[in-house]
Amino acid sequence: DTAVSQTPKYLVTQMGNDKSIKCEQNLGHDTMYWYKQDSKKFLKIMFSYNNKELIINETVPNRFSPKSPDKAHLNLHINSLELGDSAVYFCASSQVRTGVYEQYFGPGTRLTVT
Amino acid sequence: GDSVTQMEGPVTLSEEAFLTINCTYTATGYPSLFWYVQYPGEGLQLLLKATKADDKGSNKGFEATYRKETTSFHLEKGSVQVSDSAVYFCALRNTGGFKTIFGAGTRLFVKA
Numbered sequence A: 001d002t003a004v005s006q007t008p009k010y011l012v013t014q015m016g017n018d019k020s021i022k023c024e025q026n027l028g029h030d031t032m033y034w035y036k037q038d039s040k041k042f043l044k045i046m047f048s049y050n051n052k053e054l055i056i057n058e059t060v061p062n063r064f065s066p067k068s069p070d071k072a073h074l075n076l077h078i079n080s081l082e083l084g085d086s087a088v089y090f091c092a093s094s095q096v097r098t099g100v101y102e103q104y105f106g107p108g109t110r111l112t113v114t
Numbered sequence B: 001g002d003s004v005t006q007m008e009g010p011v012t013l014s015e016e017a018f019l020t021i022n023c024t025y026t027a028t029g030y031p032s033l034f035w036y037v038q039y040p041g042e043g044l045q046l047l048l049k050a051t052k053a054d055d056k057g058s059n060k061g062f063e064a065t066y067r068k069e070t071t072s073f074h075l076e077k078g079s080v081q082v083s084d085s086a087v088y089f090c091a092l093r094n095t096g097g098f099k100t101i102f103g104a105g106t107r108l109f110v111k112a
Helices: none
Strands: A004-007 A008-011 A019-025 A031-039 A041-050 A053-058 A064-070 A073-076 A086-096 A100-105 A109-113 B003-005 B013-014 B019-021 B023-026 B032-038 B046-051 B054-058 B062-063 B074-078 B086-093 B100-102 B106-111
Touching: A004 A086, A004 A109, A008 A019, A019 A031, A019 B019, A031 A073, A041 A064, A053 B054, A073 A086, A100 B046, A109 B100, B003 B046, B003 B062, B003 B086, B003 B100, B013 B019, B019 B062, B019 B106, B032 B062
Parallel strands: A008 A109, B013 B106
Antiparallel strands: A004 A019, A019 A073, A031 A041, A031 A086, A041 A053, A064 A073, A086 A100, A086 A109, B003 B023, B019 B074, B032 B046, B032 B086, B046 B054, B054 B062, B062 B074, B086 B100, B086 B106
């Protein structure tokens, strides 16, 4: 039973399009994250939600908009896609309230913008 | 602000060689320290952790000791296998903080 799942796993689209990536966790965690990993494997935090409240909002173009309908889900919508958005996007979750800080990552969504 | 510095890769070893990947950190307070591993085509997964000074985290033959005096958390394994080929990330999380700070990752190649 997958702990953190993401859909789709691969996403190929053209510049200017709008796309969404979905994430779900079944661990009962209170905090979820979106990360962007570039081709050199550098991991950059984008957003984090704690109990559906946005708590981390890094310097990310406002074309990126996260949405957390409930504690188990965190989606990422991207408008007007650009070539530079090509990367692997990871969703993660953790249980911050009990001081357990390790994060559980999804398998990633490889986004290719052409 | 808090930061993590780890040795640049790639690191290439022969099977059964000894592995060390260096990691040093800068942080206020008393952070928890982690090593995550990312196998090809997968997400990161926790390898080991340490929550206070002098703690040793260990898993799958890997070890790392939380050294506050040298602000280090070096990853070691006595005998690597081909299956250990992956990217390894050192990370820290400060108490009460929501953000985990990741190092840049070190790619390990193990040759048969």
